[in-house]
Every structure is written in structure tokens, then in C-alpha cells.
Amino acid sequence: MNSSDLRYLMNLPKFEYFEPKTIEEACSLLHKYKGDAMVLAGGTDLLVSMKKREISPKYLVNIKTIPDLNYIRYNGEGLLQIGALATLNEIKDAKIVKEKFPLVAEAAEKSGLPTTRNVATMAGNLCNALPAADSAPLLICLGAKVKIQGVEGSRTMLVEDFFVDSKVNALQNGEMVTEIQVPVLPDNSAGVYLKNPERSVTDVAVVSVGTVITMDAKRAKVVDAKIVLGATAPTPMRAHKAENTIKGKTLDQELIEKAALAASKEAKPRTRPDYKRELVRVLTIRAIKQATI
Numbered sequence: 001m002n003s004s005d006l007r008y009l010m011n012l013p014k015f016e017y018f019e020p021k022t023i024e025e026a027c028s029l030l031h032k033y034k035g036d037a038m039v040l041a042g043g044t045d046l047l048v049s050m051k052k053r054e055i056s057p058k059y060l061v062n063i064k065t066i067p068d069l070n071y072i073r074y075n076g077e078g079l080l081q082i083g084a085l086a087t088l089n090e091i092k093d094a095k096i097v098k099e100k101f102p103l104v105a106e107a108a109e110k111s112g113l114p115t116t117r118n119v120a121t122m123a124g125n126l127c128n129a130l131p132a133a134d135s136a137p138l139l140i141c142l143g144a145k146v147k148i149q150g151v152e153g154s155r156t157m158l159v160e161d162f163f164v165d166s167k168v169n170a171l172q173n174g175e176m177v178t179e180i181q182v183p184v185l186p187d188n189s190a191g192v193y194l195k196n197p198e199r200s201v202t203d204v205a206v207v208s209v210g211t212v213i214t215m216d217a218k219r220a221k222v223v224d225a226k227i228v229l230g231a232t233a234p235t236p237m238r239a240h241k242a243e244n245t246i247k248g249k250t251l252d253q254e255l256i257e258k259a260a261l262a263a264s265k266e267a268k269p270r271t272r273p274d275y276k277r278e279l280v281r282v283l284t285i286r287a288i289k290q291a292t293i
């Protein structure tokens with residue numbers, strides 16, 4: 001398909017279209033056209049935003065023509081590697097993900113409708129940098145990183161640091177995400193991702209909470225806790241005070257409620273603050289309980 005076909009079919013604003021064959025070629029196009037060029041992956045965010053005339057990039061760099069960016073593999077040393085073109089459904093259904101990284105499968109499954117997930121990528125979900133991006137909270141809880149390739153080489157960065165502001169990620173001129181890397185969970189760890197509303201027409205979360213909790217061997221005390229709030233600030237955010245409330249402690253109802261209250265106070269919702277803070281409180285209680293059953 002060329003840019004004219006795509007424009008005609010989708011009633012898009014005018015753009016020039018590239019199909020690079022290598023990551024290096026894609027990065028050099030992005031570098032050459034600076035802020036005027038955008039990466040096209042699944043297109044579920046990008047093309048919809050263009051159709052709505054919310055954005056009109058002059059150049060689209062379609063990375064789907066780059067071989068070897070669609071993979072999901074375990075490196076044998078505790079790291080799951082997800083290529084930038086792996087779709088959410090491919091990730092959700094991958095044997096290695098289901099067996100060894102069930103929370104990654106959950107993050108993928110809860111990021112969109114089944115039809116959208118057939119083409120949408122997890123890398124695109126992160127690069128879009130929406131505060132409500134559904135794959136982000138659990139990936140942050142898991143300590144996941146993105147591998148970034150630019151014209152001068154590659155670097156990795158925690159997903160937690162990749163979100164800079166609402167719809168702003170940490171990519172510099174000429175850079176793209178090539179891989180998501182997820183370390184294996186320590187023993188006695190469990191987690192969950194809860195969002196409200198659970199399913200809606202648009203599926204955009206009003207509030208979401210991701211939690212991963214590691215217990216000691218006797219399952220008596222919390223060794224580590226990650227609690228990440230979505231859609232309550234310009235970026236998905238760690239609720240550090242809530243995490244510290246339960247770390248090193250034996251959980252009971254009172255402590256869980258204290259942590260949830262701390263999370264609700266840490267949230268920084270710009271709209272409907274009382275409603276969203278209450279949702280954070282309620283979801284955090286549920287999430288901690290479900291992660292420690």
C-alpha cells in the first residue's frame with residue numbers, strides 16, 4: 001500500500017510515507033525529518049488521531065516493513081524480550097509469556113478490545129504515553145525496560161522513566177523503541193491490574209491500579225511492594241508512600257486500608273479529583289488483597 005491508498009481509505013491528512021527495511025534506516029529517517037516524522041506500528045492510535053485531525057505528521061515511517069522486530073522470546077537468563085512489532089494478542093497468547101510471565105499476559109490482555117489487540121503493539125501503547133496506557137502499570141511494577149535505538153546507538157531505560165508527561169515519552173530525535181524487556185519475578189511474588197471501568201465502549205481507564213507484591217518464604221511479611229496508579233496524573237505513577245506503608249509488615253485489613261488511603265492522597269488527578277481518589281482507594285484495597293491471597 002502507498003500513502004495515497006492509505007490516505008484515501010482513511011480520509012487522512014496529507015503525508016509522505018516510508019517503508020524502511022532496517023532499524024538504522026528508520027532511525028535515520030526519523031532523524032532527518034526531526035519532529036515532522038512519526039513511527040507507524042499498529043496504527044490504532046496514530047491513524048485514528050490523524051483521522052480526527054488531532055495530529056498531522058508530514059512523514060510516516062512504517063516500521064512493519066522491518067524484519068526481525070516481531071518476536072517474543074526468553075533469553076534464558078531471566079529476561080523476557082518483546083520486539084516492537086509484537087501485537088498485544090501475540091504477547092497474551094505466547095506460551096513463554098503465559099507460563100513464566102503471566103502478569104505480562106495480563107497487561108496485554110487488559111490493553112484494549114480483542115480486535116484492536118490483533119494489530120496494536122505493546123511498544124506503541126508505551127510510546128503513545130497516555131496516562132491511561134493500560135500496559136504501563138504492570139510493566140512498571142515488574143521493573144520492565146524499553147530498548148531504544150537511535151542514530152548513534154542504543155540505550156535502555158526503565159518504563160517508569162520513559163513516561164515524561166501526558167503524551168510525551170523520553171525518545172529523542174531519531175530514536176525508536178525496538179524492544180521491551182521484562183525481568184522474571186522473584187519467588188513468592190504475585191500481582192494484578194485493575195481498572196475502572198473494567199470494560200467500556202472506548203476502554204479508556206478512568207483510574208487504574210497495578211500491584212506486584214513479594215512476600216517472604218513463610219508468606220508472613222511483605223518483602224517488596226510496587227503500586228502504580230494509571231490515569232490519575234500526567235503519567236502513570238508509583239505510589240511510593242502506599243508501597244512503604246506495607247513493606248516489611250504483616251498485612252491486615254487496617255494496614256491495607258492505610259496503604260490505600262496513602263495511594264489516594266498521592267494521586268494527582270486533574271479532573272474529578274474526589275471521585276478519582278476514591279476509586280484509587282477502593283481499587284488499591286482490592287489489588288493488594290488479590291496480589292496476596
Ligand SMILES: Cc1cc2nc3c(=O)[nH]c(=O)nc-3n(C[C@H](O)[C@H](O)[C@H](O)COP(=O)(O)OP(=O)(O)OC[C@H]3O[C@@H](n4cnc5c(N)ncnc54)[C@H](O)[C@@H]3O)c2cc1C
Pocket residue numbers: 038039040041042043044045046047048063084110111112113116119120121122123124125126127128132133134135171175176177178202203204205
Ligand atoms: C478501539 C480502540 C480501543 C483501544 N483500547 C485501548 C485500551 O483499552 N487501553 C489502552 O491502553 N489503549 C487502547 N487503545 C489505544 C491503542 O490501541 C494502544 O495504545 C496500542 O497499543 C497502540 O499500539 P499501535 O501499535 O497501534 O501504535 P501506533 O498507533 O502505531 O502508534 C502509537 C504512537 O506510538 C508511536 N510508536 C509506535 N511504535 C513505536 C516505536 N516502536 N518506537 C517509537 N514510537 C513508536 C507512534 O509514532 C505513535 O505516536 C485503543 C485504541 C482503539 C482504536
